[in-house]
Amino acid sequence: MPRVDSRTGKTGRGKRNPKTAQRITTKWVESGGLERALNKVQSSTITTTLPNYPNQFLRHRGREQVANTLARVFPNLTLDQLKLEPKEGRLEYPTPPWDKLDPLHPPYLAIRFHDILKLPAQWALLAAWNAFNSLDVNYPKPEPQRSKASPALHLGVWETYLLLPAITAESREQGTDVIVAMDRFLSLVGQLIAPRLRNLLRRDFPQQYSRQER
Numbered sequence: 001m002p003r004v005d006s007r008t009g010k011t012g013r014g015k016r017n018p019k020t021a022q023r024i025t026t027k028w029v030e031s032g033g034l035e036r037a038l039n040k041v042q043s044s045t046i047t048t049t050l051p052n053y054p055n056q057f058l059r060h061r062g063r064e065q066v067a068n069t070l071a072r073v074f075p076n077l078t079l080d081q082l083k084l085e086p087k088e089g090r091l092e093y094p095t096p097p098w099d100k101l102d103p104l105h106p107p108y109l110a111i112r113f114h115d116i117l118k119l120p121a122q123w124a125l126l127a128a129w130n131a132f133n134s135l136d137v138n139y140p141k142p143e144p145q146r147s148k149a150s151p152a153l154h155l156g157v158w159e160t161y162l163l164l165p166a167i168t169a170e171s172r173e174q175g176t177d178v179i180v181a182m183d184r185f186l187s188l189v190g191q192l193i194a195p196r197l198r199n200l201l202r203r204d205f206p207q208q209y210s211r212q213e214r
Contacts, residue, residue, distance in 0.1 A: 046089060063079065066079060067079055088114055090111070090114050091110075092108055092111050093110045094107060094109070095108060107204075108204070111204060113200060116200075117192060117196070125189070125193075128185040129185055131181050132184070135175070136175060137153075137174065137178055138175075139152065139153060140154075140170040140173075155171060165190075
């Protein structure tokens with residue numbers, strides 16, 4: 001598969017010569033590129049430290065569910081009193097420092113990364129996904145014990161220790177045109193998303209990253 005440029009979404013040549021890549025990287029670091037990048041990340045980051053470690057996590061869909069939970073569990077609070085986080089930018093929720101947790105526990109309860117993929121890369125992924133779904137895709141039926149689950153493909157793109165995604169046999173039972181489109185989409189995931197997620201994990205969760213690399 002040809003390489004796809006994450007900035008333009010266009011195909012291009014293969015990898016640079018290692019010596020050329022090293023020379024460019026060294027020049028960028030010596031010119032202060034790393035410091036500029038870290039400062040930009042820091043300037044766009046909002047850190048919210050919770051006073052207590054939460055003992056319950058709830059998932060809600062929509063404002064009405066949140067309001068109902070507040071009325072039931074926190075009758076003295078209203079939605080208007082809650083702090084609203086900005087829609088853009090990076091958000092961090094560190095683990096409260098006074099909690100003596102497993103040292104391998106992630107240092108954050110949650111992080112929201114903003115603008116991970118530039119628009120051309122997003123368009124390339126969306127176009128590949130739409131092209132895949134426009135075909136006669138065979139979605140395996142859920143197992144009987146999970147009758148309420150929706151039909152889904154199992155592509156294994158979350159596996160960090162494999163060079164190629166682990167696709168289940170049922171998900172691979174497709175026509176030739178579907179297989180080609182599936183491979184195209186997964187190739188873009190591997191080129192555009194996986195390296196960025198790996199770098200984020202290595203930077204913000206070094207201990208967890210080292211365990212994944214074993």
